Amino acid sequence: MNPYEPNYIEAKWQAYWEKNKTFKVERDSSKKKFYLLEMFPYPSGRIHMGHVRNYTIGDTLARFKRMKGFNVIHPLGWDAFGMPAENAAIKNNTHPAEWTFENIRTMREQIKRLGLSYDWDREIATCHPGYYKWNQWLFLKFLEKGIAYRKNSTINWCEACQTVLANEQVVDGCCWRCDNEVLQKQQEGWFFKITDYADRLLKGCKSLAGKWPEQVLTMQTNWIGKSYGAEVDFKIKDSDEAIKVFTTRPDTLYGAMFMVLAPEHPFTIKLSRGTEQESAIDSFVKKVNLQDTIARTSETGEKEGIFTGAYATNPLTGESVPVWTANFVLMDYGTGAIMSVPAHDQRDLDFARKYNLPVRVVIETKGEALDEKNMTQAYNADGAMIHSDSFDGLIGQEARSKVCEYLEKEGIGKATVNFRLRDWGVSRQRYWGTPIPVVHCDNCGIVPVGYDQLPVELPLDAQLGEKGQSPLHTLESFYKTPCPKCKAPAKRETDTLDTFFCSSWYFDRYTSPRQEDKPFDPEDNGYWMPVDQYVGGIEHAILHLLYSRFFNLVLNDLELTKAKEPFDHLLTQGMVIKDGAKMSKSKGNVVDPDEIIKTYGADTARVFILFAAPPVKDLEWSEQGVEGCYRFLKRVWRIFSDFVDEAKTATPAGENFSTSVKELKELRRMTHITIRRVTEDIEKRMQFNTAIAAIMELVNHLYHFKEWKESQDPIDSAPVIRESLEALILTVSPFAPHIAEEMATLLNFSEPDKSWPLYNEALTQTDEILIVLQVNGKVRQKLKIEAGMSDEDLKSLALIDPKILEWTQDKEIKKVIIVPKKLVNIVVK
RNA sequence: GCCGGUGUGGUGAAAUUGGUAUACACGCUAGUUUUAGGAACUAGUGCUUUCGGGCGUGGGGGUUCGAGUCCCUCCACCGGCACCA
Known part of the structure; x- marks a missing residue:
């Protein structure tokens, strides 16, 4: 017979699969379905080993499930909007669309050479109007439901990318894509109320336990950051108004010796008016505003503050406490104001020591009693309340509940929860994305484009600005439009949607990818969803995976989807490493998949990638x-x-x-x-x-x-x-x-x-099994015995074994342990 | 600081339920074959040894007849969060 010729065999079978549409699937309620999905690629040019690993893992599972009799849906598409297309277009003087579709052609061919079992009839590209039309449709639904809203707020701005970034897209103070420093800016834009879904997203995390990697669930849980505590009103002296604070430790309320407002807090300026601190406050606020937010919120940053000149009343002790403002208090967490309990919070203690503010111990320590005058370590563990009137002696959770009950009864506070999660900013000042389907009208305000007017097409004749500014902002033929409502001349929204919008529901679209009157058919969706097994990189632990879970909940509420979670099982594959570093162009350690396929064949590439390491671990090439x-x-x-x-x-x-x-x-x-x-x-x-x-x-x-x-x-x-x-x-x-x-x-x-x-x-089963004989837990002999031998016979056989006798003679046999079909351990003394 | 993960031969790794530590593969050594290289095949390959054995899964301690696996503690590395009240 012929020698093994992978190139010949592989070309032959790939052609066969393509011609016969071997992996095409249809909904069939008589069959059990299995939805296998890998995170769809960004068409960046050529595939890399990370892709190969991702798709090989997925394909192996898809083929296995198919052989097991499941009706397996295994689609692939393209996450085709985004910045790199624009950058490449500027560099090569081409159009993002041209660049993108050319890359898709190249990568599609590369992927086909790997022999992956995709249903190519379900292929989608998010930059195609047939897809982004439904982005716009969903956006309008979100708008109707109040999920999408517009606000002016502090946003993350990447100067290099010339666009706003969501909180999830800021990594260590830098842009997740280009790694340039992110600035803070005041700007109006569109937001999605992901915060309304914080609790449901958190509950979902629990339901996914055991099915998703623990690491991913922990990261999402931390990102959502739910804390239980209380909102407490501190009455401002000589005023009817109160400062609301959020605290996780209402049991330390008797130790609240001063308050600190965020410099941006409206009361900061207001309270200082008419006091001798007025001008000092103004210059302090100005100074903090100039401070870089990242430096300001880093733990190593110097805590700086200043007295506002005003006092408030501790609602439980009735004492007057000074109101300060300081750089370490953040306006967008809690209420933007804190009560300071220096004895039981390290930051508060550091601050109190720096500015000579009083300290009072109100929680009993387990060991040595605290010295209010000289202590430098705050005691932040639970303990019995002391110096707290009738609350004395209460501990931990019970203490906190009792205090909250009292606050509520008195109308000066209540138990509450707080989240770290912020709403998702989705406006992007970029060209290569989904146009946001609204019109700004001087008479009517913000007017949604009619559903029958979709899609609002992205003009393909636009020229990108030199620095990458979006041409939409200046392209009259695009933005000039009559108001859908009053027909007066109006202006189209020129921002586009964050590309994470596209990837938050593409798996739903795969279930009926050519549907023309809705984003997807509910019956198809109901049959195929949820994705049974999702495979992708850990880098999306928060971003894409959180957004998709959020989308799914909104789509649940819109009664478009039924699955409680979009991805039932998640596998996060490790990176592909070479010479100790992740394969990357900049490190110059990339291995081209095409070269490997040419030399050894796709089967070899696949087997190596699966054999060299388990999927979740990093893989050394x-x-x-x-x-x-x-x-x-x-x-x-x-x-x-x-x-x-x-x-x-x-x-x-x-x-x-x-x-x-x-x-x-x-x-x-x-x-x-x-x-x-x-x-x-x-x-x-x-x-x-x-x-x-x-x-x-x-x-x-x-x-x-x-x-x-x-x-x-x-x-x-x-x-x-x-x-x-x-x-x-x-x-x-x-x-x-x-x-x-x-x-x-x-x-x-x-x-x-x-x-x-x-x-x-x-x-x-074998007729003969190998039994290990141990003396005091050490292997001394191996014995082949008949499979059916009784424990008693085995024991006697072991005890008379010459090799064993060498170790047991002159010793007292204390015990003989028999593990059926495995071993005999003789304990001697 | 908090949370999570990882640590086993020269290398990638295996050991699924507490029961022979190092399966499988790479590399290396020797041999067969080949004009040579390569390829293929065969055998060997944790360390140590006085050839009885002893030691060995990051370090130390514990539970157990028996621990890579369970518990305590420490160390190193990786990832996430972090002035979040």
């Missing part, structure tokens, strides 16, 4: 490792070739087959053990590296079997060999589908033969 996998596939091909003639016409050994030849029994056992191991490794553990290792062992065994057979008089082994080869082909097929298809054809498989093989438990 190794050319030698790739060669090892190539060698493995060549070994598979060769052993198959050696046996194919004998096996071609045979009926595989089945239930009723029996033989007394030890080697044949052993090969059958190996075959069935392999099926079991591979099945469980894929299905229960998603550990493809050990699944492939198991197949390697089967192949090694087949070589040994062949060697044995050649040294014997001819025997009829065809049914057993056939059974083994079938198992080999089928178990290897999710990993290396091309070689598997080729071998299946050479063995004349029929379609039903291609379903996932079952193992026979009885055949995985």
